[in-house]
Amino acid sequence: MTFDINDLPAIPGASRRVLPERRSGGIPLSAYPGQNPTVPTTQPVAFPDTTVRLSEVVSALSYALDITEGQPQGHAVRTCLIGMRLAEVVRLTDQERSALFYALLLKDLGCSSNAARLCSLFGGDDLTLKRAHKLTDWTSGLASAGYALTYVAPHRNPLSRAWQVLQLGTREKGSGREMTATRCERGADIAGMLGLEPATQHAIRVLDEHWDGSGMPLGLKGLDIPLLGRIAGLAQTVEVFSHAFGPEAAYEIAHRRRGRWFDPELVMALLSFRDDYRFWSTLGSVDAIDQVGDLEPADRVILADDERLDAVAEAFARVVREVTIHGAAFGRGRQHCGRHRTSHGPE
Numbered sequence: 001m002t003f004d005i006n007d008l009p010a011i012p013g014a015s016r017r018v019l020p021e022r023r024s025g026g027i028p029l030s031a032y033p034g035q036n037p038t039v040p041t042t043q044p045v046a047f048p049d050t051t052v053r054l055s056e057v058v059s060a061l062s063y064a065l066d067i068t069e070g071q072p073q074g075h076a077v078r079t080c081l082i083g084m085r086l087a088e089v090v091r092l093t094d095q096e097r098s099a100l101f102y103a104l105l106l107k108d109l110g111c112s113s114n115a116a117r118l119c120s121l122f123g124g125d126d127l128t129l130k131r132a133h134k135l136t137d138w139t140s141g142l143a144s145a146g147y148a149l150t151y152v153a154p155h156r157n158p159l160s161r162a163w164q165v166l167q168l169g170t171r172e173k174g175s176g177r178e179m180t181a182t183r184c185e186r187g188a189d190i191a192g193m194l195g196l197e198p199a200t201q202h203a204i205r206v207l208d209e210h211w212d213g214s215g216m217p218l219g220l221k222g223l224d225i226p227l228l229g230r231i232a233g234l235a236q237t238v239e240v241f242s243h244a245f246g247p248e249a250a251y252e253i254a255h256r257r258r259g260r261w262f263d264p265e266l267v268m269a270l271l272s273f274r275d276d277y278r279f280w281s282t283l284g285s286v287d288a289i290d291q292v293g294d295l296e297p298a299d300r301v302i303l304a305d306d307e308r309l310d311a312v313a314e315a316f317a318r319v320v321r322e323v324t325i326h327g328a329a330f331g332r333g334r335q336h337c338g339r340h341r342t343s344h345g346p347e
Contacts, residue, residue: 054194054302055293057309058105061316065108068319072243075236077292078283080104082242083235084295085279089269090231094297100228101296102196103203107232109319110187110204139214139260180208181217190315195308203228207236210261222263230263237261238270239283247280 062076069075083104087097188201206220206229213221215233234254242250251274258267273279282291296302304312 052304052309053293053296054304054308054312055101055105055296057304057312058102058194059289059292061312062105062108064316064319065106065111069108069111071108071240074289075239075243076105076108077289078243079107079232079236079239080292080295081279081283082238083231085273086231086235086266086269089272090266092227094300096199096228097295098297098300098302099197099199100203100231102191102302103200103228103232104235105292106187106191106194106196106200107204107207107236108187109190109315110183110185111319137257139210177216184208184217190318193315194311199226199228202226203232205229207232209233211263212260214260225263230266234262234266234270242280242283247274 059077059080063073066073066075080101083100084097087100092100184205184207187207188205191201191204203226206218206225209215209218209220209225209229210233211222211225211230213219215225237257238250238254240250241253251270254262254267254270258264302308
């Protein structure tokens with residue numbers, strides 16, 4: 001059996017120009033057995049034992065990004081496994097796969113930039129807010145209202161909470177787009193600090209854009225969203241729902257948001273390994289991080305010399321500084337709220 005994206009039935013709003021260089025051939029599904037999710041396209045390259053690969057460094061450090069994004073440890077690594085499996089199905093070139101590989105691992109580089117603002121707006125813990133946000137269809141007015149009513153000012157009384165929700169809907173309109181823009185630009189800038197390709201930077205910049213134009217921060221639509229960004233956006237959502245509720249729930253969400261959030265043809269590509277139970281069970285294993293390095297194209301492996309390692313240290317130091325500054329401010333705010341409740345009674 002051969003799976004070829006370009007043989008799929010026409011979908012309104014989806015163009016066969018999405019993957020023009022991948023029209024020829026088609027990919028045998030047998031090329032993706034459960035015990036071997038990826039198919040090497042080049043011969044392995046031997047490196048000296050003392051050589052450090054950049055992928056080894058950033059895949060380990062990505063666990064820190066998971067924490068700052070309010071996600072379970074291993075979120076970025078699992079997203080990378082899903083995204084790179086999609087890359088095989090849609091026949092990305094080695095150059096594209098290399099750029100995607102680092103975009104998937106480092107997609108949350110800018111996540112700490114909006115922590116203080118998010119906490120200020122909602123009066124709650126930014127990690128809890130971010131975790132719940134990933135599970136919310138924030139393009140739906142009803143779902144967004146439910147999110148706000150559930151998570152805004154959790155330590156205050158119902159009247160105060162309702163007032164803050166009203167403030168969010170009036171005075172703070174547009175703050176979500178502003179925070180997303182800051183997050184995406186900061187992440188792309190830090191990726192540039194690491195010397196990663198412009199395609200990697202741009203994929204991080206457009207991570208939250210949606211196929212129908214309802215995304216942020218630029219409101220890009222359809223094919224105006226770079227392919228690598230479309231893959232990364234789908235992969236991260238599938239990972240979040242798969243880890244929280246199982247693969248079937250993730251596929252249900254992908255299908256429900258097909259043509260709205262996600263490129264319909266990429267969702268169809270995702271279906272090609274729906275029944276690969278070995279792959280999905282691997283995502284939850286403790287050694288997933290050991291597998292991710294094998295997904296980097298062998299002839300495009302990036303080595304981390306002293307200069308690049310210094311850049312990595314500086315990049316993650318920026319993330320840590322922002323988290324530390326926010327944590328101190330948030331702690332002072334909680335202490336102030338505690339004194340207010342003690343002096344004036346319960347709210």
